[in-house]
Amino acid sequence: MTETLPTARAPRLRPIGRMLAVRVLGTLAILFVLSIVVFSMLHLAPGDLVKTLLGTRPASPEAVAAIREQYHLDDPLPVQYLRWLGGVLTGDFGQSIRLQTSVADAIGSRLGLTLALCGLAFVAAIGTGIPLGVQSAVRAGGVLDRIGTALGVIGLSAPTFAVGLLLLYVFAYYLPIFPVYGGGRGPLDTLYHLILPAITLAAGLGAIVLKLTRTAMLRELDADYVTSARARGIPEGRVRRLALRNAAIPIVTGASLLLTFLVGGTVLAETTYALPGLGTLLQDSVLFKDLAVVQALTLLVSLVIAVIALLADLAYLLLDPRVRAKGGTA
Template structure:
C-alpha cells in the first residue's frame, strides 16, 4: 500500500494552484480585451443617444449640449472607455441612461428570472437526455435508439424562436394549458410560467447532451475491459454501470460546457415569451445604445462562461483519478 505524505500532497497541489492562477489571469485579460471591443462597437454603432433620449420632443441647442455634457458624450473615445473602466474597478458599473437607475440595480432586478429559466432548462435537459442517451447506446439500432437520434436531430436543427412559437401556439393558444407571456408573481407561479421557455431551451441543450452521452457510452461499451467482463459472465447491468461511470468524464465536462448554449438561447427565449430577464434587457440596451448596461451584461456573461469552463476542468480533475494523481488536468 502506497502512503501519501503531506509533502507529496502539497507538491501535487502546487501545479493545481498554478493552473488556477493562470486560468484566472487569462480570464481577466480576456475580459479586458472583450470590454474594449464591445465598448468600441457600441461607440461606433449608428444612432444618436441624445435623439433617442429626446424622442420627437423639440429641444433647444442648450438642452442638447447639457445632455451631452451630463453623459460625457463629447469626451474622446479613450477617455470615455477609461472613465468607465475606472468605475468598474472601484465597483461602480455606472447608470443606465434608458432606465435612469444604477446598472447594478437594473441587472439585479432581472437576474433572478434568467437564473430560474436556465436552471429549469438545464434540469429538464439532463433529466431527459442522459437516460435517453444511455438507452440509445445500450440498445443501439433498436427503436429507442432511432427515437433518440430523431429527437437529437430535431433539437440540434430547430431554431429556438421557432420552437418557442410552436409551443406557444399549441400549449398556450390551441390547448391553453400554460400562460402566453410573463414571469408570474413568484414561487410556483413563476415556475409555471417558465415551463414552456424551459422546454424551448432544453430541447437544443438536451440534444447535445444526448449525443455526447450516446457517443461516450458506445465507446466504453466497445472497450476491451467490457468485452472481458462479459466473457467472465458478469451481469449486463453491472457492466453497463461500469461503462457509464467511465463515460461520465466526457458527459459531465461536455454538459457543463454546452451550458453556455443557454447564454445565447436565453435572449431569444425571453424575447419570445416576454420574460423580464437579462436577455431582454441586453436586447433593449443594445437597441438604445445604453453602453453601461451592455458592457456590464457582456462582462457578466463572459464571466459566467469562463467560470463554467473552469468548473468543467475541475470536474474532469475530480472524475479522472489519473489526472488527479498528476495534480493537473490533461
Template sequence: MTQTTALRVRASRARSLGGLLAVRVLGALAVLLVLSVLIFSLMYLAPGDIVKNLLGNRPTSPEAVAAIREQYNLDDPAWMQYLKWLGAFVTGDLGQSIRLQVPVADAIASRVGITMLLCGLAFIIALVVAIPLGVHSAVRAGGWTDRTGNVLAVVGLSAPTFAIGLLLLYVFAYYLRIFPVYGAGDGGLDTLWHLILPAVTLALGLGAIIVKLTRTAMLRELETDYVTSARARGIRESQVRRIALRNAAIPIVTGASLVLTFLVGGTVLAETTYALPGLGTLLQDSVLFKDIAVVQSLTLLVAVVIAVIALLADLAYLMLDPRIRRSGGRVA
C-alpha cells in the same frame, strides 16, 4: 514509499494542479480584458453621433449634452474613458440607463432572477431527460430508442429557438390551454408554472447536445477492453453499465458545463417569445433603444459568466479525471 515521501508527492501534485488552474484563470482574465475593449468600443462603433445616441429620445439642450459628456467622460482621451469605465465596472458602478432612468445595476438586479430561474430549470430538464436517453441509446444502439433519440437530437439542434417556442405556445398554451401564454406570473409556484414552456424550449436544444455527448461517451466506454473483461467474468450487465457511465461522466460533465453557454443566446429568443421580463428582453430593448450603458454592462457580465462556466468545467475535469490528479495536470 514512506509517509514523508507520499506527503511530498501529494504536495507536488497539489502545486501542479494549482499552477494549472492559475494559468487557466489568467487566460480567462486575458480574454475578458480583450472582450472589454471590444465591448467598450460599441459606443464608438454605433452609427451616428455618440452624444445623440446616448441621449436617445430625450430633448437635446446644451445642458443635457454637457451632462452626457461629463457622465461618460467624453472630453477625455479614449484610453482614459476605457480605464474609467472598466474601473467603475469592477467596483460595481455600471452607470445610468438612459431609457429606464435608473442605475444599470438596479435594472439588471430586477431581472436577473427570472433569467437564472429559467436557465436553471432548462438545464435540469435537459440533464434529467438527455443523460438517460443518451445512455439508453448507446446500450440499444440501432434500436428504436436510439433512432428516436437521434431524431429528437437533430430536431433540437436544427430548429430555431423561436420556432420551437411558437410551436409549443400554439399546442400547449393556445390549443390545449394547459400552460399560460406569456408573462412570468405572480411569484412562487405561479412563476415556476409560467417558466415551464420557456424552459422546455431551451432544454430541447441543450438536451440535444447532451444526448449526443452521452451517447458518444458511452459507446466509447462500452467498446473498451475493461468492459469486455467485466462481461467475461460474469459481472451483471447493469453493474457493467454503471462502471462505464462513471468513466463516461468525465466528458459528459465537462461537455454539459460548456454547453451551458448555449443558454446565453437562446435565453434572449425564449424570453422574447414568451414575453418574460428577464435579461434577454432587457438586452434586446437596450439594443433597439441604443441604451449603450446597459448593452455594455450586460454584454460584459455575460462574458464573465461564460468565462466562469468554462473555468468550472476545467475544474470539474481536473477533479473527475484521476489521471490528471496523479500526474499533476498532465494526462498520462
C-alpha cells in the same frame, strides 16, 4: 524537534493551483480586452444617444448640450473608457440611461428570473438527454435507439425561436394550458410561466447531451475492460455504471458547453415569451445604446463562461484518475 515529511498530496495540489492562477489571470486579460472592444463598437454603432433620449420631442441646442455634458458624451473615447473602468474597479458599474437607475439594480432585478430559466432548462436537458443517450447506446440498433436518434436530429435542427412559437401556439393558444407571456408573480406562478420557455431551451440542449452520451457510451461498451467484466460475471447494471463513469468526461464537456449555449439561447427564449430577464434587458439596451448596461452584461456573461470552463477542468480532475496522476507528476 520533529520534522514533517511532505505528503503525496502536496505535489498534486501544485499543478491545480498553477492551473487556477493561470486561468484567473487569463480570464482577467480576456475581460479587459473584451471590455475595450465592446465599448469601442457601441460608440461606433450608428445612432445618437441624445436623439434616442429626446425621441420626437423638439429640443433646443442648450438642452442637447446639457445632455451631452451630463453623460460626458463629448469627452474623447479613451477618457470615457477610463472613467467607466475606474468606476468598475470600485464597484460602480454606472447608471442606466434608459431605465434611470443604477446598472447593478437593473441587472439584479432581472437576474433571478434568468437564472431560474437557465437552471430549469439545464436540469431538463441533462435529466432527459443522459438517460436516453445511455439507453440508446445499450440498445443500439433497436427501436429505442431509432427513436432517440430521431429526437436528437429534430432537437438539433429546430431553431429555438421556432420551437418557442410552436409551443406557444399549441400549449398557450390552441390548448390554453400555459400563459402566453410574462414572468408571473410569486415563486409558483413564476415557475408556471417558465415551463414552456425551459422546454424550448431544453429541446436543443437535450439533443446535444443525448448524442454525446450515446457516442461516449458506445465507445466504452466496446472497450476491452467491459468485455472482461462481463466474462467474469459482473452484473450488467454495474458494468453499465462503470462505462458511464468512464464516459463522463465528454459528457461533462458537453454539459459545460450547454451552459454557455444557454447564454445566447436565453435571449431568444425571453424575447419569444416576453420574459423580463437579462436577455430582453441586453436586447433593449443594445437597441437603445445604453452603454453601461451592455458593458456590464457583456462582462458578466464572459465571466460566467470562464467560470464554467474552469469548473469543467476541475471536474476532469475528479472524474479521471489519469488526469490527476499526470498533474501530480508534472
